[in-house]
Amino acid sequence: MNDATSLQRRLGLGLTLGVTLLWLVATTVTTLVVEHTLNKTLDSALEETSQRILSLAVVEIFNRESSDLLQQVASLRPHEEYITYLVRGADGIPLLISHDVDLSVFPETPQLGLRSTATHRLYGTSAVSDTFFIEVAEPLTYRRRATREMLTMLLLPLVVLVPLSLIGIWWFVRHSLGGLLAYRRALEARNAGDLSPVEAKRLPKELVPVAEAVDQLLARLRRALEAERSFTANSAHELRTPLAAALAQVQRLRREAPPGPLHDRAGRIEASLRDLSRLSEKLMQLAKAESGGLLAEAPRDVLPIVTHVVDDFRRTFEARLELSLPEEEQVVSSIDPDALAILLRNLIENALKHGQQDQPVEVVLSNEGVLRVINAGTVVPAEDLARLMDRFTRANTRAGGSGLGLAIAHAIAEGSGASLTLSSPAVGRRDGFEASLWLPL
Known part of the structure; x- marks a missing residue:
């Protein structure tokens, strides 16, 4: 285009x-x-x-x-x-x-x-x-x-005559196409998550049906996405309470059961319920990522958010993380802080889960607003790398997971105007995996 x-x-x-x-x-x-x-x-x-x-x-x-x-x-x-x-x-x-x-x-x-x-x-x-x-x-x-x-x-x-004709015709055409130019600017000013009707004024009669068709298409798409998000969020929310209750009962049963087949079966059920609980949490994050509202009202410093998420992983999971921050006092971005935290958590979880266990995961934030999460490991084939940001897609790995982490990160990046790219091997290395996020200003 x-x-x-x-x-x-x-x-x-x-x-x-x-x-x-x-x-x-x-x-x-x-x-x-x-x-x-x-x-x-x-x-x-x-x-x-x-x-x-x-x-x-x-x-x-x-x-x-x-x-x-x-x-x-x-x-x-x-x-x-x-x-x-x-x-x-x-x-x-x-x-x-x-x-x-x-x-x-x-x-x-x-x-x-x-x-x-x-x-x-x-x-x-x-x-x-x-x-x-x-x-x-x-x-x-x-x-x-x-x-x-x-x-x-x-x-x-x-x-x-030629310069005067060019000026006169240019002015006349621009004046005649003023409504169309305003319509184009209204479309260009929108982000990917804005599905509200497009304001169309002074459009030529021939283009009015096109504008009406665009609004009808946006309305249908908005209703379909709202129904999908509502179903995903409600399902995940409704599953959270019974899953927590079932998990508590299974944990109690496991403690009370004597060593043997019953104890082992209770352990497997507990692991399955934990996976289901994590999947429910991922679905809620995906619903938030696709619901819009991923931009803050005013640009904010992202250094505290990145530091907090990394420290939380270190403290809660005793994760092997190395954090590298820029020399600048702050890095400002317009992305919503909660959305950035969810995105970074999913990138770190993916790196910890699929990276080489005896090597640390690097989290690097540059002065230019580029956030990189790097882990060591085998090189991901190009055909698998191209599909990793699709929902429920996993590379050839034995690590567990739902295949939603990178899909959630991609949805947040796309909805906030950021750019997320995946590289394997990591930039400047012969192996490993790297996720690079260009934060919106």
Whole structure:
């Protein structure tokens, strides 16, 4: 999902690109139309000019003393001549030329009609029964310059239009998608345990059914989880009293029974009741882990909690624990203290139960808020390691247990926004097992 493209960005860039492409297409079509019209107009002017000049040239030639002499029209004042002309007789001899003419532009023999060379646009016509011919030449550079200037004037607005279009379209799209963006932020701000209805305001009409379907799905999921948690908690709670009473009776029976089969059977029953009592306690912890409320109202220092849990294990179970605390005076986290205590207890119990008995269990808390529980032992295969945080899943071990300890720890970590990872072998070792918890800030 991190690679998904923003709808706002997609619409903004798409609409801006579309406007730009449409402008370019319109500019191209306009340029072609105007260029065609311009050429048609200039060709018409070229024809008109040649016919006017030829009529005057014929009169001028007839009024000469010698009609076969070449005469060049003088310029009244200095100027750049856009159109040059050449008047010739029937034998092709030049009779009259403009003042700034380049004879190499014209062909050796007169040609009638419009035509183009690599550099000029030419028009030729005749008069007096094809006795006199005139050819008028106009450089193509002027037409090309006019086309370029027109194209520049049409494209120049794009320099301002594209940024303004991008800003305007971006603002309009963001304003139009304001409800959708608010809905997205409301979803992003939620933690995994928040299943309350999502507040949806100003959503587009097309997305309202989606929001309603999400709320209905969350409601169904919330009811299903509440029913499951309620059943788990109530079952464990209701079992606690009869289990305690049965355990007390079995302990009394065991003390009163003489050595023999009855005493041994009472011992096995007592062990089974203790396992069942521990399972009931684990189920209550799992219900709490999945019930939400795993974050404290304000961040608290976790050092006292970690120290208390480790000292309690040392005192109650005479456990082989080594505690390493950071140099900082406190490590602050937003996780609920009771939830952290339950999580740490399960990690330590798992390490003591499945670790190598003659090696200590290390509990390490770093300045960055990383809590690590490390025990020595054989390496857990990767396929078993990937399933250890599932409920009632146990690796290939002879140690007792319900398979709920790591599942409870994982549920608390996930519900509080922490990150729990399992490693085997332990980091920096060739054997052992390590559970690392990144506490939420």
